[in-house]
Amino acid sequence: MYEQYAGPIVATLTALVGDPMTAEDLLHDLFVGLPTALARYEERGQFAAWLHRVAVRLALASRRRGARREALLAAVPPPAPLPPRAEGLADRLLIAARLAELSDNVRTVVVLREIAGMSHREIGTLLGLREGTVMTRHSRGMATLRRALEHDR
Amino acid sequence: MMRHLSDSRLLAYRDALLPPPERERVTAHLAACDRCRTRLQHHRHLTAALRGLADVPPPPGILERVLATRAAGGRVILPVDETPAPTTRRLMGGGKWLRRGALLAAALGGLLVLGQIPFPGHALRNGLRAVGENGRQVVKATFSGLRSGEQAHLIEMPSFPSLTLDPRRLHNLTARYERRVYTFGGDSLTSVDSSTTFSLRREADLVYISFAERGLEGRSGVTTASTLDARTLASRSRTRLEFFQIERKRRRVIWTSHDRWIDSLTVREERSVVSQGRDSVLNDPPTSNDYVLTPATGAPAFRGDRGTEIALMMATPLSRSWAAHWDQLEMIPSRTGLIGKARRQPIARRVQGRTTLDLPIGRVEVWEVVDWPRPFRVQIVNYYRTSDGLFVGSTTVRDPRAPRMDEFQFADYRLLSVTTP
Numbered sequence A: 001m002y003e004q005y006a007g008p009i010v011a012t013l014t015a016l017v018g019d020p021m022t023a024e025d026l027l028h029d030l031f032v033g034l035p036t037a038l039a040r041y042e043e044r045g046q047f048a049a050w051l052h053r054v055a056v057r058l059a060l061a062s063r064r065r066g067a068r069r070e071a072l073l074a075a076v077p078p079p080a081p082l083p084p085r086a087e088g089l090a091d092r093l094l095i096a097a098r099l100a101e102l103s104d105n106v107r108t109v110v111v112l113r114e115i116a117g118m119s120h121r122e123i124g125t126l127l128g129l130r131e132g133t134v135m136t137r138h139s140r141g142m143a144t145l146r147r148a149l150e151h152d153r
Numbered sequence B: 001m002m003r004h005l006s007d008s009r010l011l012a013y014r015d016a017l018l019p020p021p022e023r024e025r026v027t028a029h030l031a032a033c034d035r036c037r038t039r040l041q042h043h044r045h046l047t048a049a050l051r052g053l054a055d056v057p058p059p060p061g062i063l064e065r066v067l068a069t070r071a072a073g074g075r076v077i078l079p080v081d082e083t084p085a086p087t088t089r090r091l092m093g094g095g096k097w098l099r100r101g102a103l104l105a106a107a108l109g110g111l112l113v114l115g116q117i118p119f120p121g122h123a124l125r126n127g128l129r130a131v132g133e134n135g136r137q138v139v140k141a142t143f144s145g146l147r148s149g150e151q152a153h154l155i156e157m158p159s160f161p162s163l164t165l166d167p168r169r170l171h172n173l174t175a176r177y178e179r180r181v182y183t184f185g186g187d188s189l190t191s192v193d194s195s196t197t198f199s200l201r202r203e204a205d206l207v208y209i210s211f212a213e214r215g216l217e218g219r220s221g222v223t224t225a226s227t228l229d230a231r232t233l234a235s236r237s238r239t240r241l242e243f244f245q246i247e248r249k250r251r252r253v254i255w256t257s258h259d260r261w262i263d264s265l266t267v268r269e270e271r272s273v274v275s276q277g278r279d280s281v282l283n284d285p286p287t288s289n290d291y292v293l294t295p296a297t298g299a300p301a302f303r304g305d306r307g308t309e310i311a312l313m314m315a316t317p318l319s320r321s322w323a324a325h326w327d328q329l330e331m332i333p334s335r336t337g338l339i340g341k342a343r344r345q346p347i348a349r350r351v352q353g354r355t356t357l358d359l360p361i362g363r364v365e366v367w368e369v370v371d372w373p374r375p376f377r378v379q380i381v382n383y384y385r386t387s388d389g390l391f392v393g394s395t396t397v398r399d400p401r402a403p404r405m406d407e408f409q410f411a412d413y414r415l416l417s418v419t420t421p
Helices: A002-017 A020-038 A047-075 A089-101 A104-115 A120-127 A131-152 B007-014 B020-032 B034-053 B062-071 B095-108
Strands: B075-077 B088-090 B152-155 B162-165 B172-185 B188-203 B206-215 B222-233 B239-245 B253-257 B264-275 B287-294 B301-303 B309-315 B322-330 B341-351 B354-357 B364-368 B379-383 B412-419
Touching: A002 A020, A002 A047, A002 A104, A020 A047, A020 B062, A047 A104, A047 A120, A089 A104, A089 A131, A089 B034, A104 A120, A104 A131, A104 B034, A120 A131, A131 B007, A131 B034, B007 B020, B007 B034, B020 B034
Parallel strands: none
Antiparallel strands: B152 B162, B162 B239, B172 B188, B172 B412, B188 B206, B206 B222, B222 B264, B239 B253, B264 B287, B287 B301, B309 B322, B322 B341, B341 B354, B364 B379
């Protein structure tokens, strides 16, 4: 199960929290708690999506906790982007870096929509936002990314 | 001609979220408008690239950690409700080893507690070790005055002792090392004593470390002193720091931080070197350098003063292969925090268990990285050139008459005391 689901989940987590180390810790927590949580899993929709949602909630909670720490770390440069694969190396690094530059709110929506593949409504429910707000943030984030990448070419 | 399409309209079109009449209008516009068509293409490309970020293999080592945590009784409560809820995390603190530790402490009446950490394949050694006779590595540790609940673990490494500390419990810690270094020149053996004191002080969740070293005058006549202040933000439950004293003459310390337990480490090194003696012409004015080290999955990122000289090391876990270099970095701030032009001089490589040294003239350091709890080892070998043409180091000496490296081990260390007020 780990083999099957861990990769995409850690990618989402990393993009959400910005830091590969935290993402790995969250992944660890997710799988430690999974056996117990499975008992409460109601067969509503796909398992992968459910697992993803739980992971996202973990990430958001962690980010809330991390807010104070980030004030302390204000002077520290942002962490390195995701480990890249051989092909399209430069592109991946660039994308990851540009993604990290988005504000938390916007990045979360972009990540959930584009990487985790959630619908606007699902994202809205998860984050407690109106669907319209989700769409706005999504398009704003994509526009920023698009302009930034045009500039990078 | 219609005005250009907004990004949100393009995205909705791409995701087939537009009602049919509008969709047709957009299609028609795209047929005629290069700019919007290109933009749509960019969005598609962007999405593909973002999806590509998800195409990563599951990170190694996590599964081991998960199993170990579960075996140690750790638990995590996941937020499975459909409404966002805060996570409660309860991890039992490895009950087994804490208890054993406490017992030992009681038995030894104030001597340091060391015990078994519940990770597979890893055991701490005792803090006391017999003194060898042939000048081989000696570390002797005596700890006194520990406040109840405070723990320090001594990990012995071939060259340098290191401490693992639990910063939540630690208020103050001072440790002093005395070291005697023998140098082999021609037919004579001389010894140089030096002592190192480091202390840690915790305030809230910042740990202040200061490191002071005095070289006592020995026959080579080198006296140096340096102070290193480091701050670490410990966001996890434990902080592990290892520091290696690398050069006798220039007194520079390179810190390694071990991934998930340290988010960032700021090091300010203030160094003043006073040296006298025939083989030393170092009269550096006092300098101060700031380093910010951020652990990353690849090479560490550094930020510091211009012209700062930093040694970078890269190692893979399990220490089957690593490479060591000297990098002279010109520090230039950038948005990603990774700075500078590096002129890289290779020092040594270890590939598949075979070590190759690419020695430039002058100083060389070679090392492997130890990680915790993943078991790979640390070993430090220092090479210097003296006026006799010998390479002399704190753990090895190489006699040019002898064809092999690592022929002698001659340094011994004593850790005298660790006290907490």
